[in-house]
Amino acid sequence: MSRHALRREARGHWLLLLLFLPVVIAALLFEGWTNHEVDAARNKAPCTKPIPKAADNGDPVLRLSDGKIQTASMPARTAAITFNGGPDPTWTPRVLDMLRKHNAQATFFVYGSQATRHPDLIRRIRAEGHEIGSYTYTGGDMGAASSVRSAMELSLTQTALAGTAGINSGLLRMPHTTTADTMCGDVWTAARRSADQGYLIVAADRKSRKSARGVVRQFSHTDLGYHEAEQLLRNRNVDKFTTVSAGLGQPSPITTVSTSERLRGEGLIWARTIGSFFTDAMAYALVIAGGLGALRLILLILFARVHMRRLQRFRPGSPWLREVNEPVTVLVPAHNEEAGIESTVRSLLASTHHYLQVVVIDDGSTDRTAEIAESIIDPRVLVIRQPNTGKPGALNTGLANARYNIVVMVDADTVFEPDALHRLVQPLAHPAIGAVSGNTKVGNRTKLLGRWQHLEYVFGFNLDRRMFEVLECMPTVPGAIGAFRRDALMGIGGVSDDTLAEDTDLTMALWRAGWRVVYEETAIAWTEVPVTLGQLWRQRYRWCYGTLQSMWKHRRAALELGPSGRFGRRGLSYLMLFQVVMPVFAPVVDVFFLYGVFFRDPAEATGVWLGFLALQMISAAYALKLDRERMRDLWALPLQLFVYRQLLYLVIIQSVVTALLGNRLKWHRMRRTGSAGEYMLSEPSQHRSLTSSSK
Numbered sequence: 001m002s003r004h005a006l007r008r009e010a011r012g013h014w015l016l017l018l019l020f021l022p023v024v025i026a027a028l029l030f031e032g033w034t035n036h037e038v039d040a041a042r043n044k045a046p047c048t049k050p051i052p053k054a055a056d057n058g059d060p061v062l063r064l065s066d067g068k069i070q071t072a073s074m075p076a077r078t079a080a081i082t083f084n085g086g087p088d089p090t091w092t093p094r095v096l097d098m099l100r101k102h103n104a105q106a107t108f109f110v111y112g113s114q115a116t117r118h119p120d121l122i123r124r125i126r127a128e129g130h131e132i133g134s135y136t137y138t139g140g141d142m143g144a145a146s147s148v149r150s151a152m153e154l155s156l157t158q159t160a161l162a163g164t165a166g167i168n169s170g171l172l173r174m175p176h177t178t179t180a181d182t183m184c185g186d187v188w189t190a191a192r193r194s195a196d197q198g199y200l201i202v203a204a205d206r207k208s209r210k211s212a213r214g215v216v217r218q219f220s221h222t223d224l225g226y227h228e229a230e231q232l233l234r235n236r237n238v239d240k241f242t243t244v245s246a247g248l249g250q251p252s253p254i255t256t257v258s259t260s261e262r263l264r265g266e267g268l269i270w271a272r273t274i275g276s277f278f279t280d281a282m283a284y285a286l287v288i289a290g291g292l293g294a295l296r297l298i299l300l301i302l303f304a305r306v307h308m309r310r311l312q313r314f315r316p317g318s319p320w321l322r323e324v325n326e327p328v329t330v331l332v333p334a335h336n337e338e339a340g341i342e343s344t345v346r347s348l349l350a351s352t353h354h355y356l357q358v359v360v361i362d363d364g365s366t367d368r369t370a371e372i373a374e375s376i377i378d379p380r381v382l383v384i385r386q387p388n389t390g391k392p393g394a395l396n397t398g399l400a401n402a403r404y405n406i407v408v409m410v411d412a413d414t415v416f417e418p419d420a421l422h423r424l425v426q427p428l429a430h431p432a433i434g435a436v437s438g439n440t441k442v443g444n445r446t447k448l449l450g451r452w453q454h455l456e457y458v459f460g461f462n463l464d465r466r467m468f469e470v471l472e473c474m475p476t477v478p479g480a481i482g483a484f485r486r487d488a489l490m491g492i493g494g495v496s497d498d499t500l501a502e503d504t505d506l507t508m509a510l511w512r513a514g515w516r517v518v519y520e521e522t523a524i525a526w527t528e529v530p531v532t533l534g535q536l537w538r539q540r541y542r543w544c545y546g547t548l549q550s551m552w553k554h555r556r557a558a559l560e561l562g563p564s565g566r567f568g569r570r571g572l573s574y575l576m577l578f579q580v581v582m583p584v585f586a587p588v589v590d591v592f593f594l595y596g597v598f599f600r601d602p603a604e605a606t607g608v609w610l611g612f613l614a615l616q617m618i619s620a621a622y623a624l625k626l627d628r629e630r631m632r633d634l635w636a637l638p639l640q641l642f643v644y645r646q647l648l649y650l651v652i653i654q655s656v657v658t659a660l661l662g663n664r665l666k667w668h669r670m671r672r673t674g675s676a677g678e679y680m681l682s683e684p685s686q687h688r689s690l691t692s693s694s695k
Contacts, residue, residue, distance in 0.1 A: 047184035056181050060203040060216040061248065064195035071180075072248055073205070074214030077239040080247045081106040081229060082204065084135055084173065086221040087114055087121035094226060096128060102233045104241035106130050109173040109202070109218075112137035112157030116272040119164035126165045131243035131254065133171030133202065134158070142174055142194075143186030150190055154197065156268065162257040163265020170253030171244060172199040178218065179203050200253060202244055212237040216244065279595075286592050292582040293612065297619045303467035304626060324425045327355035329402035329486070330410055333394035334373070335363040337412035340528060342372050347415045349378055353422035356380055359398045360412075364388025369412075391479075392497035399494055402486055409503075411480045413528040415443060424483045424523035434488035434515025435507060436523075437465055437474060438481030439627075443526035449536065451636040452644040453529040459616075459623040465519040466626075472563070473571030474517040476504040476547075481525040488515050498553060501546025508554040511567035521627075533647060540648060544579075544655040551575055583652040590646070613638060 052069060055062055059071035074080055081099075086092050087110055099106055108125050110132060115122050125132060136142065136153040137160070145153065158168050172194055177183050180203040183191050191201050204218040217232055219225035233241060245252050257265070330348050334341055341360070348358050358378075362370035362385045373383045386397055395409060406425055410416070420438065427436045439462065442454040461478075468474040477484075482503070489495070492509045499505045507517055530536040557568030596605025620637055624630070 047182075047187075049185045049188070051181055051184050051188050055183075058180070058206065058209070060180060060205050061244065062180060062191075062195075062201040062203070064192055064201065074216055074247045075249075076214050077212055077237065078214045078247050079211055079232060079235070079238045079241050080216045080244045081232065081241055082133075082173070082202065082216060082218045082244065083108050083225065083229075084218055084220055085114070085139065086110055087118045087125065088221040089118055089121070091221040091223075091226060092118075092121050092125070095221070095229065096124060096130075098226070098230055098233070099130070100128065102241065104233055105243050105246065106229075106241070107133055107171065107202070107244045109133040109135040109171070110157075110161075111135050111139055112153075112160035113272070115157070115160040115164050116269045117276070119269060122161065122164040126167065131169075131171065131245060131252070132161065132165070132167065133169050133173060133244070133253075134161075134199070135173055136175055139175045141176055141187070142190035143188075145190070147193070150193060154194060154199075159261075159265045159268045161265070162261045163267070163269045166257055166262050166265075168255050168257055168261075170198055170200055170255075171202055173202050173218075177203060179206050200244075210237070211235050214247070216247075282592060282595070289582060290612070292577060294615065296578050296582065297615060300463040300467055301619060301622060303470045304463055304622070306470045322429050324406075324429050325353075325355065326406055326425075327357065327404040328353060328406045328408055328421065328425055328483075329357045329359060329398075329404045330408045330421070331395055331398035331402070332358065332360045332410050332412050333363055333391050333398065334360055334365065334369050334412035335388065335391075335394075336365045336367045336369060338365075338367045338369045338372055340413040340415075341369050342376065343415050344410065344412055345373060345376050345381060347417075348410070348421065349376075349380065350418055351416060351421040352419045353425070356421070357382065357403050359384065359401055361386065361394040361398045363390070363394040390497055392495040392502045395495040395502070399486065399489060405486045407484045407486045407489060409477075409479060409482050409484065410525070411527065414440075414480045415526045416481070417524045417526075420481070420523045420525055424481065424520055427518050427520055428483060428485065430516075432516050433518055434485050434510045434513070435477045435517045436483040437477040437517065437519045438483070438523035438525055439519075439521045440478050440480045440525055440527050441627075442529050444528050444531065445633075447531070448636060448639070449531060449533070449644075450529060451633055452640045453536075454629075455620060455633060455637055455640060456644075458627045458629055459620045462521065462627055463619075463623050466521070468571065468574075469519040471570045471574075472516065473511075473567045473574070474519060475507060475550075475567075475571045475575060476501075477507045477517060479503040480527045481523065484510075485515075488513065499546045499549035500542050501550050504547050504550040505553065508550055508557065508567070508571075511571075512554060512557050512560065512564040514563055516563055533643075537647060537651060540651045541655060544652050545658060547575065547579070548655055580652065580656060583649050584656060590641075613641065616641075 050056065054069040055071060057071055059073040061072040063070040063072075081104065083092075083095060083106060086108065092108075095106075108130055110122065110125075112134070122132065134154060134157045137156040138153065140149070140153065142150050142153065154172070161167050161169060174183055174187055174191055174194075177187065183201070183203065195201060202216065205215040209215055211232070217229075219229045232238070240247075332341070332344060332348075337344075345358055345360065348356070358381045360370075360373040360381065360383045362373065362383060364387045370383055370385050373381070382401065384397060384401060386394070389397075399407065406428060408421065408424065424436055424438045427433050440457060442450055442457055444450050445454040465474065479502070488510055489506075492506075492513050495502055496505050496509065510517060530539050551572055554568070555572065557564050558572060559565065560568060590609075593605050593609040596602065596608070617634060617637060621631060621634060624633070
């Protein structure tokens with residue numbers, strides 16, 4: 001029995017994922033909603049209605065209660081210095097130092113969002129005796145904001161102050177306003193709503209008002225605001241520089257919060273910290289994913305062009321290579337493959353390479369696989385029955401019964417083109433080549449999921465193989481169609497069952513033994529792909545996890561010399577960057593798109609996403625052209641990005657987490673339907689275009 005058959009399936013990562021994802025989603029939603037305007041503008045809308053006359057008397061402080069309007073201003077020779085925005089890590093400390101130098105007090109109207117970012121500055125402002133007021137959480141136009149948004153702007157700011165300094169403040173300055181008369185239109189309505197909650201609304205005096213008469217001045221957290229405030233502090237017409245409430249001679253509107261309110265405030269700070277971390281990480285990940293994605297596409301297209309120019313090297317008829325006509329042993333491991341085994345064997349027997357032995361290894365099937373294979377009357381077919389040992393064990397049994405030195409390994413759901421076998425073995429004319437990868441095409445591509453996998457095979461796998469051949473670092477000869485030297489296989493001890501990706505493990509072992517591995521794109525075989533998302537998940541999970549196992553097993557190849565070292569430095573590095581790191585970061589492109597549409601600039605987010613799509617469409621079209629495939633399948637690519645790509649990303653992430661947790665995965669087998677030749681039979685003129693054009 002295969003060593004993987006009894007391995008337990010990973011479960012712990014799902015618990016981690018269920019705990020982690022809600023935290024990330026909640027943090028991103030909170031960060032986006034609180035720090036980016038959703039229903040309110042950053043700039044104040046034009047006034048449509050002036051403030052009431054009772055409030056328009058020039059006084060900067062307004063108390064609105066029970067339908068009454070009361071105004072107030074500073075006494076003579078008293079200046080209330082106020083600062084809008086912040087706290088700012090650059091200018092707030094300088095402002096505080098300046099105020100301490102002049103022994104002056106001021107009122108700081110702060111953003112709640114900035115308070116959560118710089119709690120130490122809020123505490124310093126409070127410790128040095130200054131007054132703190134609310135400038136709302138994000139500084140959006142309160143007149144344009146919805147009632148829900150307005151309430152959250154105020155309450156979140158109070159929660160931020162509770163968490164940072166343990167206080168609540170009854171002072172409020174409406175963003176984007178200066179003097180009282182600028183609180184017109186919808187801003188006045190918002191101000192009245194705020195006053196109903198107990199806020200004292202603070203504006204500023206007109207600049208024309210003389211300081212000797214008593215003023216409320218407002219300054220920004222900028223270089224200009226700093227110097228303007230310093231100039232006022234040197235004004236000899238002012239005897240007292242104080243806070244708003246002290247200047248009015250009223251009790252302080254600052255109150256101490258309860259323990260529960262403080263805990264809620266600290267929770268807000270943590271939520272903002274986590275949200276900011278994830279948004280910053282998302283920005284970095286976007287750069288990494290975008291850079292790696294663009295680099296990969298450039299490399300694939302560049303090396304595909306190089307491969308086209310070098311393709312004649314291993315084709316039959318090349319002037320410096322002999323044609324390989326030696327007999328071939330074909331190994332067909334099969335476990336419960338009654339749906340497709342007959343089509344596979346008969347396609348091999350119909351090969352133009354007549355000198356062959358077909359060995360079907362029935363690996364403990366419980367269906368009619370062996371009976372169907374034995375019913376094919378042909379002296380070239382040998383059927384071996386054995387208890388279930390797994391695919392590596394079946395292949396090793398086949399190797400032990402192989403009569404010829406050239407061995408082709410075939411999946412039991414694969415249908416060969418008539419000339420595929422002959423073309424596949426031709427590169428073995430070169431004595432340094434130990435294995436050849438064929439061109440696997442999707443046979444059951446008539447439905448959407450099949451089309452998506454067809455695009456992946458052409459756009460992903462085949463472009464990769466062209467590049468790997470040019471760089472001489474082919475990491476995998478697929479189990480569906482691959483040719484090997486038997487002595488090379490026996491030299492590495494046959495097929496290992498150390499990993500779940502025996503084909504990748506085998507290929508890497510051949511490189512490390514000093515053999516070269518190449519790609520023969522004209523050797524075409526048709527394979528059956530999963531027809532449900534569940535089957536696809538299980539298949540790709542096994543592939544990905546097995547590849548990670550193989551990479552770890554052969555990680556020392558990069559330190560070796562010759563073909564092994566070349567494979568290790570190029571092949572393993574590529575796999576790590578583009579099949580592990582990039583897919584882990586790649587989902588951020590879609591997350592950024594959604595985040596940008598809802599919380600940032602929809603046009604910018606859509607533009608970035610469409611740019612990625614256009615780049616992939618162009619590359620996919622080029623890949624289809626190289627494989628002589630019809631361009632009509634490109635229509636499925638945009639749809640692939642919404643479902644199929646996300647599933648593959650999750651598979652890779654799950655595999656990486658499983659590997660990091662040290663879990664082991666059992667073998668997953670796909671249920672066959674025998675549809676590998678479905679597309680080949682439906683369009684016979686099209687499927688031969690690649691091979692016929694190569695003759």
